[in-house]
Amino acid sequence: QVQLVESGGGLVQAGGSLRLSCLTSGRTVSSYTMGWFRQAPGKDREFVAAPGWSTGSTVYADSVKGRFTVSRDNANNTVYLQMNSLKPEDTAVYYCAASRQWMAVRTTSYEFWGQGTQVTVSS
Numbered sequence: 001q002v003q004l005v006e007s008g009g010g011l012v013q014a015g016g017s018l019r020l021s022c023l024t025s026g027r028t029v030s031s032y033t034m035g036w037f038r039q040a041p042g043k044d045r046e047f048v049a050a051p052g053w054s055t056g057s058t059v060y061a062d063s064v065k066g067r068f069t070v071s072r073d074n075a076n077n078t079v080y081l082q083m084n085s086l087k088p089e090d091t092a093v094y095y096c097a098a099s100r101q102w103m104a105v106r107t108t109s110y111e112f113w114g115q116g117t118q119v120t121v122s123s
Helices: none
Strands: 006-007 010-013 018-024 031-041 046-050 068-073 078-083 092-099 117-122
Touching: 006 092, 018 031, 018 092, 018 117, 031 078, 046 068
Parallel strands: 010 117
Antiparallel strands: 006 018, 018 078, 031 046, 031 092, 068 078, 092 117
């Protein structure tokens, strides 16, 4: 059973930073593609980022490129999402997810999901 627990969300002013963490069970981080998604009120869940296994293979949504950095810590079974220069439009519930598909970016490709953590960016 894969378990994912997100933390680190909160309220921040525009231009500020937050670091989200996703603690996983077992060897999930080293065995699955890990992805970050977000869902704003009234909108579909969307892909944010997925850390690759090597430099240069990480994938980001265009809306967060240059502002967000995703990383993985296989030894501690944790995936991180460093979010800088936050904007009000980044406000959403952020989810960590695991997929058996290589570098998947579609929501439907992910089998396991965390409960989500709220990020609110005030203007």
